[in-house]
Amino acid sequence: MPVFRTLSKVAKQALLSTPGCSCQPLTVAVRNISFSPRQVTSDASFHSVSFSETDHPKVLITGGLGQLGVGLAKLLRKRFGKNNVILSDIRKPPSNVFHSGPFIYSDILDYKNLREIVVNNRITWLVHYSALLSAVGEANVALARSVNINGLHNILDIAAEHGLRLFVPSTIGAFGPTSPRNPTPDLCVQRPRTIYGVSKVHAELMGEYYHHRYGLDFRCLRYPGIISADSMPGGGTTDYAVQIFHDAIKSGKFECNLRPDTRLPMMYIDDCLRATLEVMEAPVDTLSMRTYNINAMSFTPEELAQELQKQMPELDVTYDVDHVRQAIADSWPMNFDDSNARKDWGWKHDYDLPELVQTMLNFFGAETLMARAN
Ligand SMILES: NC(=O)C1=CN([C@@H]2O[C@H](COP(=O)(O)OP(=O)(O)OC[C@H]3O[C@@H](n4cnc5c(N)ncnc54)[C@H](O)[C@@H]3O)[C@@H](O)[C@H]2O)C=CC1
Numbered sequence: 439m440p441v442f443r444t445l446s447k448v449a450k451q452a453l454l455s456t457p458g459c460s461c462q463p464l465t466v467a468v469r470n471i472s473f474s475p476r477q478v479t480s481d482a483s484f485h486s487v488s489f490s491e492t493d494h495p496k497v498l499i500t501g502g503l504g505q506l507g508v509g510l511a512k513l514l515r516k517r518f519g520k521n522n523v524i525l526s527d528i529r530k531p532p533s534n535v536f537h538s539g540p541f542i543y544s545d546i547l548d549y550k551n552l553r554e555i556v557v558n559n560r561i562t563w564l565v566h567y568s569a570l571l572s573a574v575g576e577a578n579v580a581l582a583r584s585v586n587i588n589g590l591h592n593i594l595d596i597a598a599e600h601g602l603r604l605f606v607p608s609t610i611g612a613f614g615p616t617s618p619r620n621p622t623p624d625l626c627v628q629r630p631r632t633i634y635g636v637s638k639v640h641a642e643l644m645g646e647y648y649h650h651r652y653g654l655d656f657r658c659l660r661y662p663g664i665i666s667a668d669s670m671p672g673g674g675t676t677d678y679a680v681q682i683f684h685d686a687i688k689s690g691k692f693e694c695n696l697r698p699d700t701r702l703p704m705m706y707i708d709d710c711l712r713a714t715l716e717v718m719e720a721p722v723d724t725l726s727m728r729t730y731n732i733n734a735m736s737f738t739p740e741e742l743a744q745e746l747q748k749q750m751p752e753l754d755v756t757y758d759v760d761h762v763r764q765a766i767a768d769s770w771p772m773n774f775d776d777s778n779a780r781k782d783w784g785w786k787h788d789y790d791l792p793e794l795v796q797t798m799l800n801f802f803g804a805e806t807l808m809a810r811a812n
């Protein structure tokens with residue numbers, strides 16, 4: 439393993455060049471010389487690049503064409519300037535996304551390509567969104583393992599080598615049937631039963647390990663199921679809570695693939711993206727941990743349908759349970775305890791269930807009116 443060969447060589451040199459320090463722990467020696475895990479000698483000059491405190495970050499978002507990336511790019515571009523935020527993915531961007539700011543092809547499994555992008559664009563923040571979600575992950579375990587675990591290793595090494603601030607989202611899916619489910623605290627048993635969950639626990643632990651071992655500025659939020667109007671979810675267990683709005687508007691009918699009493703933590707996308715920016719901007723000394731639960735609301739399909747029916751009384755909801763998704767949902771938290779995020783860096787959600795439903799319906803109402811006008 440080149441990482442560990444280089445590690446022991448550098449560590450040995452550091453120990454030998456410091457007189458009388460043979461008892462110094464390896465971790466201290468490594469951190470004191472700013473060692474990065476996949477460092478190669480020919481790249482040494484890149485590591486000395488430094489940015490003034492007042493510079494805007496230069497942000498790269500991986501997996502940026504999914505449900506969350508385009509919205510995050512919009513928020514960050516408003517704050518840091520259009521050209522300081524680069525969206526990337528392996529898919530072809532729709533033309534409105536392509537014309538809204540920098541977009542670049544990046545496959546997170548291609549380490550050299552990723553490094554070239556980071557170096558050439560002088561990236562300082564990396565938001566790592568690429569992943570296969572819970573339901574698609576179970577349908578393709580080998581690919582999920584590769585993207586979610588091998589891809590993460592590339593991201594961690596590049597972030598550590600180039601001194602980046604790294605955000606990796608985790609999920610309610612990082613918990614399992616043996617975790618306390620109502621509520622689920624930040625620190626408790628985590629034995630998920632999906633490849634998605636396993637890969638996210640791995641990401642949390644690896645990120646925290648790189649933080650302690652190499653000083654990587656790793657920041658991680660465990661998102662609940664995210665609900666958005668203008669972007670579709672990529673194959674998760676909480677997708678029904680987005681689909682119901684589309685089907686209700688289109689046909690007045692919705693067939694739910696989870697049982698009516700399945701309670702899961704959920705959040706409107708604006709809260710999720712704002713939380714991401716807030717934790718990335720939080721001063722280091724406010725972060726007592728590196729991985730935080732965040733939450734806004736918890737509801738069941740039945741409760742969501744009832745809230746929608748207040749405005750669309752004719753909406754007809756039926757249930758045809760998908761057993762894979764139901765088993766996943768039954769192992770996930772019902773309520774999420776995010777008190778540490780609230781205490782440490784002031785996390786506060788804006789949207790509860792009634793505001794969520796109203797906002798989603800307003801969006802679709804405006805869209806329908808625009809379509810009629812055209
Ligand atoms: N949407 C949600 O409800 C939640 C999302 N999250 C996390 O947030 C992140 C973003 O989620 P979404 O946008 O919903 O995911 P998504 O599934 O909609 O998008 C993921 C993106 O990753 C890209 N991708 C796949 N393989 C890749 C590769 N080899 N190289 C580069 N990109 C690749 C896909 O093309 C896709 O555009 C994920 O890490 C997910 O686990 C966590 C909890 C909830």
Ligand SMILES: CC(=O)[C@H](N)C(=O)O
Nearest residue numbers: 571572609674675676
């Ligand atoms: C909660 C998530 O991580 C995602 N939406 C999924 O359902 O897989």
